[in-house]
Structure formats: structure tokens, C-alpha cells
Amino acid sequence: MAKVLLHSVSLDDPPAGPQRQLNDQHQGKWMQGAWKLFTESAHLDPFGIHTLVSDPADADLIVFVELGIEGAFAEWVRHHPFVKKYREKCFIFETADYSLPFLPGLYASLRKSYANPTRTRTGYYLRIDENPYIDLRPPPETYRYLACFVGSLENHPVRSALARLSSDRLLVEDTSSFAKSSMAHASESEKHQSFWPRYADVMASGMFSLCPRGRGPGSIRLFEAMKMGRCPVIVADEWVYPERVDWKSCSLTVSEKDISRIPEILEQNLHRGAQLGIEARRQWEKFYSPPVRFHWLIEDCLAIRKSRRIPEALAGRLVWRHLLGRDNLVNYLRSKKKLYRATHKIML
Numbered sequence: 001m002a003k004v005l006l007h008s009v010s011l012d013d014p015p016a017g018p019q020r021q022l023n024d025q026h027q028g029k030w031m032q033g034a035w036k037l038f039t040e041s042a043h044l045d046p047f048g049i050h051t052l053v054s055d056p057a058d059a060d061l062i063v064f065v066e067l068g069i070e071g072a073f074a075e076w077v078r079h080h081p082f083v084k085k086y087r088e089k090c091f092i093f094e095t096a097d098y099s100l101p102f103l104p105g106l107y108a109s110l111r112k113s114y115a116n117p118t119r120t121r122t123g124y125y126l127r128i129d130e131n132p133y134i135d136l137r138p139p140p141e142t143y144r145y146l147a148c149f150v151g152s153l154e155n156h157p158v159r160s161a162l163a164r165l166s167s168d169r170l171l172v173e174d175t176s177s178f179a180k181s182s183m184a185h186a187s188e189s190e191k192h193q194s195f196w197p198r199y200a201d202v203m204a205s206g207m208f209s210l211c212p213r214g215r216g217p218g219s220i221r222l223f224e225a226m227k228m229g230r231c232p233v234i235v236a237d238e239w240v241y242p243e244r245v246d247w248k249s250c251s252l253t254v255s256e257k258d259i260s261r262i263p264e265i266l267e268q269n270l271h272r273g274a275q276l277g278i279e280a281r282r283q284w285e286k287f288y289s290p291p292v293r294f295h296w297l298i299e300d301c302l303a304i305r306k307s308r309r310i311p312e313a314l315a316g317r318l319v320w321r322h323l324l325g326r327d328n329l330v331n332y333l334r335s336k337k338k339l340y341r342a343t344h345k346i347m348l
Contacts, residue, residue, distance in 0.1 A: 005059035008035040009076040033128025034065035041294035050298045065093040072335035091301045097216030109216030110240045118307045121300045122242040125220035133200035139274040149210035152176040161259045207273040226284035231276035250280035
């Protein structure tokens with residue numbers, strides 16, 4: 001049993017940087033979304049093993065649950081007073097695409113090169129404004145498409161390659177222009193009236209749901225497909241599959257180099273597509289549904305702590321070596337520049 005303090009930097013009296021992001025009421029509500037959803041889950045928890053506390057000194061675990069305000073490299077969390085004082089019992093739930101695991105915890109877009117069983121587990125995606133039209137829709141006896149994908153094709157070459165497969169059997173719909181405009185202009189009513197219902201209807205019209213990687217190797221679409229009861233077709237070589245889920249019983253994996261073979265692979269598995277979809281929903285209910293998500297978050301954090309071999313204060317420093325790979329150093333310097341403009345402070 002663990003006593004848990006759930007926290008988010010969006011709940012604090014924010015310094016200059018976060019304050020600018022939180023001035024907008026909707027933005028503030030969004031950033032606090034993960035904390036709100038996990039708190040609600042704790043009150044619904046059917047296991048009843050772990051409990052919430054409000055005093056960091058009393059907590060066995062302090063879990064920062066964030067949806068974007070933590071900084072591109074978790075700067076606001078890493079510099080938080082709780083982390084400075086209680087480093088060994090602090091963890092993070094992170095949904096960003098490019099995150100480096102400076103803190104132990106769950107990362108939705110965890111790459112194989114960053115995976116470390118003593119510090120990281122693969123998480124998932126949360127939205128305070130979840131698409132209300134995505135819910136269980138049993139696989140149809142007759143289906144319009146073999147598989148569908150609705151999303152931006154600009155995020156990664158894997159998605160661009162999918163577009164070349166579009167046919168009367170596969171629907172691949174590019175929403176790049178909508179994504180750009182919706183980030184700045186689309187209201188909740190516009191999403192409800194146009195994009196959200198169509199997005200859900202298209203997903204439901206296929207026997208399988210195409211779930212390619214985007215900017216990061218993880219994909220929110222994978223978990224949406226599971227929720228709806230569609231078998232996700234995962235195309236993400238770098239992604240670390242979350243533990244516990246029986247992925248072989250509820251999904252298909254296609255190597256990025258074999259994208260052209262997707263129609264063939266799906267035809268070969270068509271006879272078991274409905275059963276894969278039903279099992280995908282069962283696995284979602286078991287591990288990702290609102291009543292249980294708090295329990296499994298804490299179980300993952302406890303498993304990380306149990307496997308710890310060296311103090312976190314030292315283990316966290318070893319992550320800095322990843323700045324030398326990919327575009328991490330460039331992105332890191334951009335993040336420092338952005339934070340300096342907002343706060344006039346240099347935050348490492």
C-alpha cells in the first residue's frame with residue numbers, strides 16, 4: 001500500500017513562464033487535466049490499495065501528472081521544490097513526443113533507446129477533452145474498409161507512406177490543415193459538430209485501425225482504437241510496448257519497412273479481426289479505463305522504485321548523455337531560449 005501525492009506544476013502559483021500559458025481559462029483547465037483525471041480515478045479505484053495524501057512529507061510517492069506545462073524537458077518539474085527535497089520518491093507521468101527521461105516514471109512515447117526498467121515504463125495518453133464519440137462499438141459483421149487512418153500525414157515519413165496505400169480497401173485521410181487551424185481557432189462546439197463525430201465514425205467503419213507513429217513513436221490513436229474495440233495495427237519500430245497488456249492477443253505489429261505489405265497482412269488476419277478488437281477493448285478496460293488508471297500508475301511507479309539499483313539523484317544525471325543524440329541538443333537549446341524569454345532565468 002502506498003500513500004500518494006498527485007501533483008502538477010499547473011496547480012502551483014506559477015512563475016512567469018507557466019503563468020503566461022495559464023492566463024487563458026481553457027488552457028489552464030487543459031494543463032490541469034491529467035491531475036483531475038487521475039484524482040477522479042483514485043476516488044473510483046476498485047482495488048482500494050493506494051491512498052491519496054496532501055502532505056509531501058507523508059507521501060511514499062509524489063507523482064507529477066502533466067499535460068504540457070512542465071516544459072519541453074520537464075524543466076518546471078525538475079526545478080520544483082518537491083523534487084529538490086524528495087528526489088528519491090518523485091515520479092512523472094509524461095505525454096510529450098520528445099521527452100527525455102530526466103525523471104523516473106511513465107512516458108507515453110518512450111523510445112527503445114531511452115528504456116530502462118529501473119527508471120521508466122511506457123505510459124499512455126490522456127485528454128481532458130476526450131472525443132465523446134469514441135466508445136465501444138463492436139466490430140461490424142459487414143465493414144466498409146479493411147482499415148482506416150484519420151490524422152496528420154506531416155508528422156512523420158511513416159504516415160506519408162500510408163497515404164500511398166489509400167484505396168477502396170484502406171481509407172487514409174489527411175487532417176494536417178484541420179490540425180493546424182484547430183490548435184488556434186476551433187471551438188469545442190466545432191469539434192463536437194464536425195471533426196470528432198467523423199473521426200469516430202471513420203474509425204468504426206474499418207475492421208482494423210491503423211496506428212502509425214507520429215512525431216514520437218507513441219500514438220493516442222492506439223488507445224482510442226482499443227477503447228472502441230478495434231484491433232490497432234501498430235507501425236512504430238522505436239516504441240516500447242507497455243507491460244501487462246497481452247499485445248499479441250489484441251493487436252497487430254507491422255515493421256516500418258513493411259508498410260507496403262499492410263493490405264496483405266490485414267487480409268491474412270481478417271478472419272480474427274473481430275476477436276482481436278474485442279480483446280483490445282477488454283485490455284483497455286483492464287488497464288486504461290478511468291476506474292483503474294490510478295491504481296496501475298502507482299503500481300508502475302512502485303515497480304520502478306523496487307528495481308532501483310543506484311540513487312535517483314545519480315541515475316537522473318546519466319540521462320544527460322542523450323542530449324548528444326538525434327535533434328535533442330537543438331531542441332534543448334530552443335527550450336532554454338523559450339524559457340529565458342519568459343522568465344529571464346537560465347533553467348538547465
